[in-house]
Ligand SMILES: O=P(O)(O)OC[C@H]1O[C@](O)(COP(=O)(O)O)[C@@H](O)[C@@H]1O
Ligand SMILES: [Mg+2]
């Protein structure tokens with residue numbers, strides 16, 4: 001159904017209810033819960049400058065990263081909201097060592113969906129007033145309803161996602177998501193507390209002139225990546241491209257989706273599998289990018305076809321404008 005401009009998110013969800021093959025309203029309620037939790041977290045993010053919000057929480061997560069106060073706050077708010085609304089049977093998060101089983105109020109494990117999330121993406125930018133995000137990925141469970149979820153329900157390849165999205169807390173706050181029927185972006189009107197369809201049917205331009213990579217790691221990059229960076233910087237045809245790197249994956253990819261560009265976080269001699277987490281960073285962003293006509297790979301093959309083995313496993317990530325990702329893959333294959 002063609003989306004109407006400035007429709008509210010609530011109206012959009014109702015109008016598009018029939019898109020869901022197993023349609024019983026649960027996925028709609030799930031998206032509704034995420035929109036609610038996002039508003040609560042947005043309220044805190046907007047105060048990131050006041051002492052009780054910024055800085056380290058004082059613990060490290062399973063990846064050995066110092067958790068920021070907002071990492072923990074966002075994690076708690078999303079888990080609470082999803083749990084209270086009785087729609088998920090399990091949650092996995094960057095900030096939790098293992099997945100959480102949600103039995104439901106009757107303790108009968110009747111819910112169908114699991115959610116994997118990065119509650120606060122771009123943590124290194126919280127204290128410096130640069131945009132950050134939240135990323136979520138939704139799957140139908142594979143184990144029988146009525147039984148507790150198992151790791152199997154979370155270790156599904158990205159091509160099995162039923163929904164994915166991100167929230168960007170930037171100059172404005174947006175919720176961008178897909179349920180496999182294109183990508184739509186909603187902007188929060190903080191005064192009214194409502195989300196409006198500001199970016200219907202988002203499309204990733206096939207070509208672009210922006211490349212986003214942390215060149216500070218250049219010497220540690222594979223030869224293919226080094227060669228591709230040089231290619232981006234050559235005075236040829238529509239190049240040199242512009243280098244833009246915010247350091248918040250959500251923000252870098254959101255910008256590139258609007259303007260055209262490529263985001264790369266490759267493996268390196270310092271990080272054998274790169275830095276980004278396959279299940280709650282790469283896969284959900286890849287689903288959105290592909291639904292918008294872009295491409296997402298590990299430099300060689302489709303990221304969403306990778307069969308996960310670990311909850312917090314990492315993967316090299318090449319994503320964005322289709323023709324730019326294919327060019328980067330050419331260099332990776334030629335100089336491997
Ligand atoms: O500082 P680096 O090494 O360039 O890493 C930046 C990347 O790390 C991240 O911040 C990792 O995500 P988290 O902040 O959720 O841990 C990405 O958002 C970003 O693209
Ligand atoms: Mg992240």
Ligand SMILES: [Mg+2]
Nearest residue numbers: 094118120121
């Ligand atoms: Mg994070």
